[in-house]
Amino acid sequence: MKTGRIIKSISGVYRVDVEGEMYDTKPRGLFRKNKFSPIVGDVVDFEVENVTEGYIQHVHERKNEIKRPPVSNVDHLILVMSAVEPDFSTQLLDRFLVIAHSYHMRPRILITKKDLASIEMQQKVTQLLNVYEDMGYKTQFISINDDIEHVFAQWGDGLAVLSGQSGVGKSTLLNKYFPDLDIETQHISKALNRGRHTTRHVELFERTHGFIADTPGFSALDFDHIQKDELKNYFMEIHEYGESCKFRDCNHINEPKCNVKIEVEQGNITQFRYDHYVQLFNEIANRKERY
Missing domain, CATH: 3.40.50.300 (P-loop containing nucleotide triphosphate hydrolases)
Incomplete structure (x- = not known):
């Protein structure tokens, strides 16, 4: 059994790098049965079938994806x-x-x-x-x-x-x-x-x-996995100053006693960043209403 990182994937064949040695591997049927596919970047364990080929037995836990x-x-x-x-x-x-x-x-x-x-x-x-x-x-x-x-x-x-x-x-x-x-x-x-x-x-x-x-170039960004109430966590300064809002569930849009709005007025949060936050919040909110 060898362990390496997948560096390329084409047509169901995964090229794995093991300290500079390359192996073309395929996943065992168990992965298809569980509807799980290895991806580039995965660290995997595989059995060597011959000099340069093998079968993936295990995918290590991903720290992100x-x-x-x-x-x-x-x-x-x-x-x-x-x-x-x-x-x-x-x-x-x-x-x-x-x-x-x-x-x-x-x-x-x-x-x-x-x-x-x-x-x-x-x-x-x-x-x-x-x-x-x-x-x-x-x-x-x-x-x-x-x-x-x-x-x-x-x-x-x-x-x-x-x-x-x-x-x-x-x-x-x-x-x-x-x-x-x-x-x-x-x-x-x-x-x-x-x-x-x-x-x-x-x-x-x-x-x-x-x-x-x-990575493949793209111009359309997909926010389908983000809920409107989560968005404030992804603007670092809004998340930080939002800790001092009166209400814990404040989304910094129309809520009273919102510390984020105060910080925008005082210049501690840049106006264009806040504007981008509000615009994206409304986009996500409207998307959820449609569905």
Whole structure:
């Protein structure tokens, strides 16, 4: 019996890395019977059938899991956005942050294309990143000519997942770090101001301090797994100041004696963050009413 991590999954075959040795494995029928499928990132035990093949017997407990695209045991969730083409959006960033926290992951913010942004845009992005750094988020603002090895090294050990909308430069970063990969990239669609989907499946690539995954690009964020009453927990500063609200179940919308609203008025919670919270709260509330 060997133990390794699934680094790739195609057509029911799971490639498992065991300290640099690769095995193409298949799950036992027991998994199908229990309607459970291994996913990329899983640590598994498998029996070796021959030199490079085997059958998965056991999947270790996952410490976390992203549903779409499926990947597990993520140590660092890198939210990749661009300064321009597509333009940096705090609203989109806040939505990605909500998704990250809903999966119990502490994300890092990586902004690309600094070299393509005007001085004014660079200053604007830097000022906005300072807001997130004050909340405790780790941020990076990089140009394509920066030392990518150094950029990746700052994330620490373990599995790092690159996530973000298409066209922000995830595949470009990986191509620079792994020149032999030649991952497909596409130009930004001017009409949609976003890239078209290029990455088709999740795959882990070995880096100096662990693994890195490029996930399929997506522009529509799915909040179906989040209840409206949970949302306040995924805005860090709103959760913190909400502890002092008069009512424990305060959602910081129309409730009386809401400390969060007071902190917004006093400038301790940034207005745009609160506005994004209210907008997303209403979206989730209306969705639940429809169903």
